Amino acid sequence: QMQLQESGPGLVKPSETLSLTCTVSGGSISRSSYYWGWIRQPPGKGLEWIGSIYYSGITYYNPSLKSRLTISVDTSKNQFSLKLSSVTAADTAVYYCARHVRYGDNSRFDSWGQGTLLTVSS
Amino acid sequence: QSVLTQPPSVSGAPGQRVTISCTGSSSNIGAGYDVHWYQQLPGTAPRFLIYGNTNRPSGVPDRFSGSKSGTSATLAITGLQAEDEADYYCQSYDSSLSGYVVFGGGTKLTVL
Numbered sequence: 001q002m003q004l005q006e007s008g009p010g011l012v013k014p015s016e017t018l019s020l021t022c023t024v025s026g027g028s029i030s031r032s033s034y035y036w037g038w039i040r041q042p043p044g045k046g047l048e049w050i051g052s053i054y055y056s057g058i059t060y061y062n063p064s065l066k067s068r069l070t071i072s073v074d075t076s077k078n079q080f081s082l083k084l085s086s087v088t089a090a091d092t093a094v095y096y097c098a099r100h101v102r103y104g105d106n107s108r109f110d111s112w113g114q115g116t117l118l119t120v121s122s
Numbered sequence: 123q124s125v126l127t128q129p130p131s132v133s134g135a136p137g138q139r140v141t142i143s144c145t146g147s148s149s150n151i152g153a154g155y156d157v158h159w160y161q162q163l164p165g166t167a168p169r170f171l172i173y174g175n176t177n178r179p180s181g182v183p184d185r186f187s188g189s190k191s192g193t194s195a196t197l198a199i200t201g202l203q204a205e206d207e208a209d210y211y212c213q214s215y216d217s218s219l220s221g222y223v224v225f226g227g228g229t230k231l232t233v234l
Contacts, residue, residue: 062223106155108170108173109160112167112168
């Protein structure tokens with residue numbers, strides 16, 4: 001049973017860089033069938049896809065966040081990470097990591113972490 | 123404003139059938155891209171519910187079903203149960219500048 005677990009600071013100051021890590025257990029992040037993605041959910045609001053990464057380092061990002069976003073992977077630790085720069089209160093959200101199945105242009109998220117709340121505040 | 127439009131809320135009594143719509147456009151659902159559905163119980167992470175428009179992952183009861191036609195998709199829940207009370211999200215791919223992976227705004231299902 002694959003499990004994903006997010007970890008992060010919980011609180012970040014405005015204008016700083018948000019950093020989160022997702023640790024995957026129960027399977028290898030290097031399995032060629034999957035991408036690994038980040039999705040966020042502001043309090044009381046809906047889901048927003050942030051971006052995804054393949055084990056080889058290939059990334060694709062939400063265009064609305066691309067200028068501030070870096071997603072990386074560490075296959076030796078079975079982890080992938082998110083960095084979002086110049087954060088504001090609008091970046092306050094629960095951040096989820098998920099296994100991202102891509103087939104052609106289609107994609108779905110079939111396994112999710114429990115989520116971690118990231119608050120941007122001074 | 124979400125690329126995929128869902129009603130903010132629906133409700134039904136136990137045992138009834140409810141449907142949740144997900145309306146897109148010619149750059150996403152109407153272009154033939156698959157629609158997937160997720161269930162989010164209060165205070166929990168989303169759960170993968172329906173994939174490829176009509177398919178259920180292992181462990182999802184057959185009370186849940188999906189369909190797609192034109193630029194819309196529908197999630198149907200029959201034999202409504204109290205534990206079905208949750209938020210439901212549709213998701214697809216969008217070929218415009220919206221960002222590849224798009225979610226609906228979510229629908230709150232209340233079991234009366």
